[in-house]
Amino acid sequence: MKFGVIVFPGSNCDRDLATVTEGLLHQPTRMIWHQDTDISDIDVIVLPGGFSYGDYLRCGAIARFSSVMRSVIEHANQGKLVLGICNGFQVLTEVGLLPGALIRNRDLHFICDRVPVRVENNQLPWTKKYTSQQVITLPVAHGEGRYYGDEDTIKELEDNHQIVFRYCNLLGEITEDSNPNGSLSNIAGISNKQGNILGMMPHPERASDPLIRATEGRILFEGLLV
Amino acid sequence: MSQEYHCRIYVTLRPSVLDPAGVAVQSGLHQLGYEGVEKVRIGKYIELTMMAHDKTHAETQLDEMCDRLLANPVIENYCYEITALETTGSPK
Numbered sequence: 001m002k003f004g005v006i007v008f009p010g011s012n013c014d015r016d017l018a019t020v021t022e023g024l025l026h027q028p029t030r031m032i033w034h035q036d037t038d039i040s041d042i043d044v045i046v047l048p049g050g051f052s053y054g055d056y057l058r059c060g061a062i063a064r065f066s067s068v069m070r071s072v073i074e075h076a077n078q079g080k081l082v083l084g085i086c087n088g089f090q091v092l093t094e095v096g097l098l099p100g101a102l103i104r105n106r107d108l109h110f111i112c113d114r115v116p117v118r119v120e121n122n123q124l125p126w127t128k129k130y131t132s133q134q135v136i137t138l139p140v141a142h143g144e145g146r147y148y149g150d151e152d153t154i155k156e157l158e159d160n161h162q163i164v165f166r167y168c169n170l171l172g173e174i175t176e177d178s179n180p181n182g183s184l185s186n187i188a189g190i191s192n193k194q195g196n197i198l199g200m201m202p203h204p205e206r207a208s209d210p211l212i213r214a215t216e217g218r219i220l221f222e223g224l225l226v
Numbered sequence: 227m228s229q230e231y232h233c234r235i236y237v238t239l240r241p242s243v244l245d246p247a248g249v250a251v252q253s254g255l256h257q258l259g260y261e262g263v264e265k266v267r268i269g270k271y272i273e274l275t276m277m278a279h280d281k282t283h284a285e286t287q288l289d290e291m292c293d294r295l296l297a298n299p300v301i302e303n304y305c306y307e308i309t310a311l312e313t314t315g316s317p318k
Contacts, residue, residue, distance in 0.1 A: 057270075058298055065295070094298065101300040103239075108246050148243060148301060182244070 001225055003029040004042035006072070006088075008063050013049035013085065013205060020208040021046075025221055034066040044081040044224060045072055047088025049141070049203060059102060059144050060090035069095055081125060081224065082197045086142055089189070089199035098192055098199045099157070100149030106182025110143040114214075115180050117188050117202055118168040121161045124195040129223035135172040136216035138202035140180060145201040147183035147190070154184055165189035165200055228277045230311040231284045237297045237304045238269035272296060275311065284308055 003021040007014045014031060022029035032039060034052075039045065052063035063069065069091075076082045076097055084092040092098045105111060114137050119130040130136070149157070157163050165188040169178040179186045181201075189200030204217025239245045245267050252266035278284035288306055297304040 057296070061295060061298065093300075101298055103243065103301055104246055106244070106246055108250055150242070150300075182246075 001027050002041060002043045003027055003046060004032045004039055004044070005029065005046045005048055006032050006034060006068055007048075008034045008050065008052035008066065008091075010052050010054055011048050011050035011087070013087075013203065016203075016205045017046050017048050017085075020205045020218065020221055024208060024218070025225065027225070032068060034063070034068050036068050037071050039068070039071045039075060042075070042080075044083065045075055047072070047082070047084040047091050048205075049086030049088060052087055052091060055087070058094070059087060060092075060094040063087075063091045064094040073097065076192075076197050079194060079196050083126070084197075084199040085203055085205065086145070086201055089201055090144070092197065092199045097197050098190060099153045100147055100190070102144055102201070103146050103148050104144050105142070105146050105180075110141075111145070111180050112139075112141045113180065114139050114207075115202065116168050116170050116172075116178065117165045118172050118174070120163050120166055121191070123161070124164065124191055124198070125224060126191070126195075126198045126220055127164060127223060129219045129226065133172060135168060135170065136219075137207070137214070138204060138217055139206045139214075140202045142181070142201055145183070146181045147185075147187040147201075149184060157187075157190055158185070160193055162191050162193065162195075163187055163189075164191050164198060165202065228279050229313070230275055230277055231281070232275050232309045232311050233273070233284070233288055233306055235272040235274070235288070235292065235296060235304060235306040236269060237272065237292075237302050238267060240301055240303055243301050269302075281308060281310065 119134045122132045166186040204220045207214035207217030247268045248266040255263045292304045
């Protein structure tokens with residue numbers, strides 16, 4: 001499985017991702033500069049966390065028009081795998097590959113923490129190594145991670161099982177108190193209808209190394225190799 | 227013959243979207259004693275000048291810019307004002 005990590009000016013989780021896919025999982029991994037256009041050799045495209053183009057105007061708004069994104073859209077439309085983490089998730093909504101938008105956190109804080117997240121759909125390539133409703137702990141670090149979509153969008157996501165991760169408490173209950181940023185329906189991650197595109201605010205790549213005793217994010221990447 | 231226009235663009239969150247920054251500023255104003263302040267919303271103000279054949283052409287382009295980049299229609303509305311700038315350097 002060959003991974004491609006897109007590097008926008010301002011991406012800062014790109015090397016963390018390569019550390020996981022190449023360093024820990026021994027998969028070929030290529031860093032892809034935002035001006036590149038040929039990504040035909042890649043199986044899984046990852047849009048990493050960070051502040052693409054400084055996140056001026058809105059998170060992900062300018063990255064959306066970078067030349068590599070045309071190829072990413074093509075890659076996604078062919079049914080190939082695309083993962084957007086944090087800023088990458090914001091870019092995927094801006095470009096329209098995923099519905100909705102990510103806006104400023106409810107309480108205005110930049111949140112840097114570890115939060116419990118429940119796996120809502122384990123039927124996707126991304127989540128097949130998790131059990132259904134499994135509660136995992138993942139790091140979050142964002143100021144604008146509150147998922148927003150209009151009523152119809154939220155209903156469609158629910159109906160099509162596109163909500164992949166929800167913020168929950170340690171017992172796996174979906175409560176308002178366990179929602180760190182005010183996301184509608186406690187949404188932490190969603191997929192497109194086909195399930196080949198995943199966007200999530202928590203950082204699985206930061207919970208992948210036994211050295212830091214946090215490996216529940218690594219299962220997501222391992223699931224892709226099975 | 228094209229004309230230079232000055233454009234003021236206002237991008238605001240759609241009314242249905244919670245604006246936590248607006249709520250925080252509202253409570254700050256209340257603390258200062260301005261109890262009458264209601265519904266503070268914080269948006270973005272963008273200024274630009276552009277060359278266009280006429281005002282309609284300028285408006286068409288601005289609509290496009292707002293829809294494509296300056297505003298995100300999922301969460302934001304926009305409006306703008308356009309003023310024709312006086313041409314300089316031409317003899318009267």
